[in-house]
Amino acid sequence: MKEQTILFDLDDTLVHCNKYFDFVIEQFVDLMxxxxxxxxxxxxxxxxxxxxxxxxxxxIHGFMPDRFPKSFVETYQWFAERYNRPTVASEESWLMQLGHTVYEFTAEPYPLMNETLEELQQAGHRLFLYTGGDASIQMKKVRDLSLHTYFDDRIFVTLHKTKEFMESLMNEQRFDRNHTWMIGNSVKTDVLPALHAGIHSIHIPVMQDWEYNTGTIDIVPKGAFYQLPSLQEVPHTIHSHIKK
Incomplete structure (x- = not known):
């Protein structure tokens, strides 16, 4: 079987993410x-x-860790001006602290994450982790779930996960585009950059995804493009494609 290069997104592809943000946002809404x-x-x-x-x-800032907490403060300030309610420094400080709690949750893997990665690894494929966010936060998730077992040092973290960064990754790593895959939940940051780069892509949508991850697939794939309901179907899909 021809060895494939397989890039995995992290948040809401391998590990849960959105549900923690939703939980903290609900606390913010209750306070407001x-x-x-x-x-x-x-x-x-x-x-x-x-x-x-x-x-x-x-x-403007990409996935800087202060961005999310500051959105609470700026929302608070926007409504304060609209309703002519004085802002209070202690309330703003509390909102920053609340926003940062989203990064304190222990990473929780999606079902059969380890089994999926192990099957691909045992089949001889090269696995890479390509994720957007703050490096210290993302690497904590890697350590929490011992993901180095599958990715070793083949881990890329960027604040701006764009088609330009994907293209630079293809060139710097000299990936064979005919045998390279991008697996992720985001149309905007996983699927579209992969299709623009001319590599294969597998989209695994999640229920009630964050609006930032949505988008329109307006490019004709040069390689394979699949949409799957779950992570565990990835190995069979890739291996079936190779055998065609």
């Missing part, structure tokens, strides 16, 4: 509803404004 009781503010208003501010921050 308490502080702004009597103003007619709704939970949906708060969620939409926080999302808008958070997405704008990503375009």
């Amino acid at each position: 509803l308490t502080w702004y009781s009597g103003h007619g503010l709704t939970a949906q208003d708060i969620r939409q404004r926080q999302l808008q501010i958070d997405l704008a921050g990503i375009h």
